[in-house]
Amino acid sequence: MEKTTKPFWEDSYKRPGRIDTFGGGQPEKDVVEISGRMNPGLNALDLGCGEGRNALYLASKGFNTTAIDISISGIQKLNDLAGKNNVNIDAFVCDIREYSFNKAFDLIVCSGCLHLIKREEWQQVLKKMKDATATGGYNLVGIFTDVEPEPEDQRGLMVGLFKEGELYTHYQDWEIIETRTFSLEHQHPDGPKHKHSGNNIVARKK
Numbered sequence: 001m002e003k004t005t006k007p008f009w010e011d012s013y014k015r016p017g018r019i020d021t022f023g024g025g026q027p028e029k030d031v032v033e034i035s036g037r038m039n040p041g042l043n044a045l046d047l048g049c050g051e052g053r054n055a056l057y058l059a060s061k062g063f064n065t066t067a068i069d070i071s072i073s074g075i076q077k078l079n080d081l082a083g084k085n086n087v088n089i090d091a092f093v094c095d096i097r098e099y100s101f102n103k104a105f106d107l108i109v110c111s112g113c114l115h116l117i118k119r120e121e122w123q124q125v126l127k128k129m130k131d132a133t134a135t136g137g138y139n140l141v142g143i144f145t146d147v148e149p150e151p152e153d154q155r156g157l158m159v160g161l162f163k164e165g166e167l168y169t170h171y172q173d174w175e176i177i178e179t180r181t182f183s184l185e186h187q188h189p190d191g192p193k194h195k196h197s198g199n200n201i202v203a204r205k206k
């Protein structure tokens, strides 16, 4: 049987208080920039939201925000912080492969999550995301590619690494606002230094 490593983020999601597991707890630059162009009251969805740095920001800016993650600890922390910060978020535990996308969203964020499910599964999720986006709405997606192999201390987690540039081809029928290729080097607690390669896209539905 294939060995799956416990995701490193689970321990830090369990730590109460600050959300600093990813990006120092700050919302992503694309989220800040694109949401700043939009009217409050629109529908936003954060898929694989973790402890909610992007969802909390969007809710604080008046978006009608839904956030899902498979991690019980992540969603617990997000709900706790939403209460403490007096913002309203419909946050719940859900596998993105099972999510029903039962309304139209003006902004869908999916950051660091799709490569954690298999290729044929993320292809389905991407299609559902696109279908559930309102005309003129945005998708903000960030994924890891296989330019860098799966790190040793995360063996079995990154089952759906993208090919370089592959993400962009899924949005060819949309207006591409920005694409970026990135690489980063870092280390998780008690793990070896390792590199990641990835792609980001900001795209708008025509």
Ligand SMILES: C[S@@+](CC[C@H](N)C(=O)[O-])C[C@H]1O[C@@H](n2cnc3c(N)ncnc32)[C@H](O)[C@@H]1O
Residues within 6 Å of the ligand: 009, 022, 047, 048, 049, 050, 051, 052, 053, 054, 068, 069, 070, 071, 074, 094, 095, 096, 097, 110, 111, 112, 113, 116, 117
């Ligand atoms: C690298 S973290 C990124 C978290 C968050 N998007 C951020 O940028 O701060 C990836 C997240 O995807 C979640 N995840 C992994 N597989 C998932 C699935 N099948 N359904 C929902 N969430 C999933 C993990 O629990 C984790 O919180």
